[in-house]
Amino acid sequence: xxxxxxxxxxxxxxxxxxxxxxxxxxxxxxxxxxxxxxxxxxxxxxxxxxxxxxxxxxxxxxxxxxxxxxxxxxxxxxxxxxxxxxxxxxxxxxxxxxxxxxxxxxxxxxxxxxxxxxx
Amino acid sequence: xxxxxxxxxxxxxxxxxxxxxxxxxxxxxxxxxxxxxxxxxxxxxxxxxxxxxxxxxxxxxxxxxxxxxxxxxxxxxxxxxxxxxxxxxxxxxxxxxxxxxxxxxxxxxxxxxxxxxxx
Amino acid sequence: xxxxxxxxxxxxxxxxxxxxxxxxxxxxxxxxxxxxxxxxxxxxxxxxxxxxxxxxxxxxxxxxxxxxxxxxxxxxxxxxxxxxxxxxxxxxxxxxxxxxxxxxxxxxxxxxxxxxxxx
Amino acid sequence: xxxxxxxxxxxxxxxxxxxxxxxxxxxxxxxxxxxxxxxxxxxxxxxxxxxxxxxxxxxxxxxxxxxxxxxxxxxxxxxxxxxxxxxxxxxxxxxxxxxxxxxxxxxxxxxxxxxxxxx
DNA sequence: GTGGTCTAGACCACG
DNA sequence: GTGGTCTAGACCACC
Numbered sequence: 001x002x003x004x005x006x007x008x009x010x011x012x013x014x015x016x017x018x019x020x021x022x023x024x025x026x027x028x029x030x031x032x033x034x035x036x037x038x039x040x041x042x043x044x045x046x047x048x049x050x051x052x053x054x055x056x057x058x059x060x061x062x063x064x065x066x067x068x069x070x071x072x073x074x075x076x077x078x079x080x081x082x083x084x085x086x087x088x089x090x091x092x093x094x095x096x097x098x099x100x101x102x103x104x105x106x107x108x109x110x111x112x113x114x115x116x117x118x119x
Numbered sequence: 120x121x122x123x124x125x126x127x128x129x130x131x132x133x134x135x136x137x138x139x140x141x142x143x144x145x146x147x148x149x150x151x152x153x154x155x156x157x158x159x160x161x162x163x164x165x166x167x168x169x170x171x172x173x174x175x176x177x178x179x180x181x182x183x184x185x186x187x188x189x190x191x192x193x194x195x196x197x198x199x200x201x202x203x204x205x206x207x208x209x210x211x212x213x214x215x216x217x218x219x220x221x222x223x224x225x226x227x228x229x230x231x232x233x234x235x236x237x238x
Numbered sequence: 239x240x241x242x243x244x245x246x247x248x249x250x251x252x253x254x255x256x257x258x259x260x261x262x263x264x265x266x267x268x269x270x271x272x273x274x275x276x277x278x279x280x281x282x283x284x285x286x287x288x289x290x291x292x293x294x295x296x297x298x299x300x301x302x303x304x305x306x307x308x309x310x311x312x313x314x315x316x317x318x319x320x321x322x323x324x325x326x327x328x329x330x331x332x333x334x335x336x337x338x339x340x341x342x343x344x345x346x347x348x349x350x351x352x353x354x355x356x357x
Numbered sequence: 358x359x360x361x362x363x364x365x366x367x368x369x370x371x372x373x374x375x376x377x378x379x380x381x382x383x384x385x386x387x388x389x390x391x392x393x394x395x396x397x398x399x400x401x402x403x404x405x406x407x408x409x410x411x412x413x414x415x416x417x418x419x420x421x422x423x424x425x426x427x428x429x430x431x432x433x434x435x436x437x438x439x440x441x442x443x444x445x446x447x448x449x450x451x452x453x454x455x456x457x458x459x460x461x462x463x464x465x466x467x468x469x470x471x472x473x474x475x476x
Numbered sequence: 477g478t479g480g481t482c483t484a485g486a487c488c489a490c491g
Numbered sequence: 492g493t494g495g496t497c498t499a500g501a502c503c504a505c506c
Binding site for chain 4: 329
């Protein structure tokens, strides 16, 4: 279901929540969809269930999902705006890296060349 | 001398060491140049001297600088290769972010537009 | 757990890291073993926790261990090559001292006698 | 006159004083011999004269030489005992390194083999 | 509980 | 004045 980079320096729970956000952003999970249960996901990923719970808590805090006690976790109804914000974050992060290149002396043409060569 | 992003989630000492690496990469600091002293830099940045030393320790471990006890910190002699490696890292990091955009559905033209609008 | 030479002129954190390297080299600590926690070690050695952390940082930079934030410090997986290099260093250091004796006029037999008397 | 390891991690003044001690131990400088003047030595080594003075001060503190104001520095008269002590230090330093090998699991025969192969 | 960061302030060694 | 070490104690993030 999810592919995680276990060698990442980022905390595991963020790896999980980010992977799920990606699935929401690209439409794999849609509004009102039920997410896998904490137990089943922790089992299939072979990790502690507390870590999965922390990931879901993160998604809840960030407004992507909500929990219905005793039933499970669901993707929220109106997430279009949130998804746009999330996409903005990713774009800004791209711009930051572009700025790093700028600081190293790359001009616009140099950067566009890198994009063309690597897309 | 240095411009730091104090709102970053990254530790302060890494902000400092990364800022100095950028100055080395863009030629502001050249091989054998003397870096600002730990105490003077900590004073001008209004931070603890231990934090600056931690930043310099990082730069030393990564091979960019060396210390002469009682004299000061200096940029190493042969850093061309290291600078190339570091630049590669930054470019790859840019490519990763570009890939994130790709996964969100941006095509090459979209991305080039972002570059043009934000450079 | 560790035996330190507190009268040494070398910094305390290096005494600690070197003592741990010896334990890794002689097999007391094996790959993937968990090292004593920073706080527990600092307590049992009656020294500040920052000093122990500096020792562990040194071991991390030298490639012997890695840290898992919130869990603990662990001996790295593939350290055979590193251990061989480290052993070479120690042997070379022994040879250097042997050479000092040679320069003072000791011949091979004299030196072997010292070894026999003091092993 | 003197050969120094400028890349050493040890302070320069100790490099100098140790080099001179070696020359005393091997008989190049004998009791009552005049040492090179601070000025001439600092010039021929291309280093600060304060550093040479610090080295001579070290030798004076350790009892190898004495200064005759206005005339120069001279090797002391009765240095046999001191030379023996100095040799003991070097031998003990050798024993320490031998002990390092012991801690790594080398037995007496192993160590003697290293001596035979490398003398 | 774990490691990681940061501060404040002390003392030492070197040039 | 320089860097280097060490302590004491604080707060945070993660599991």
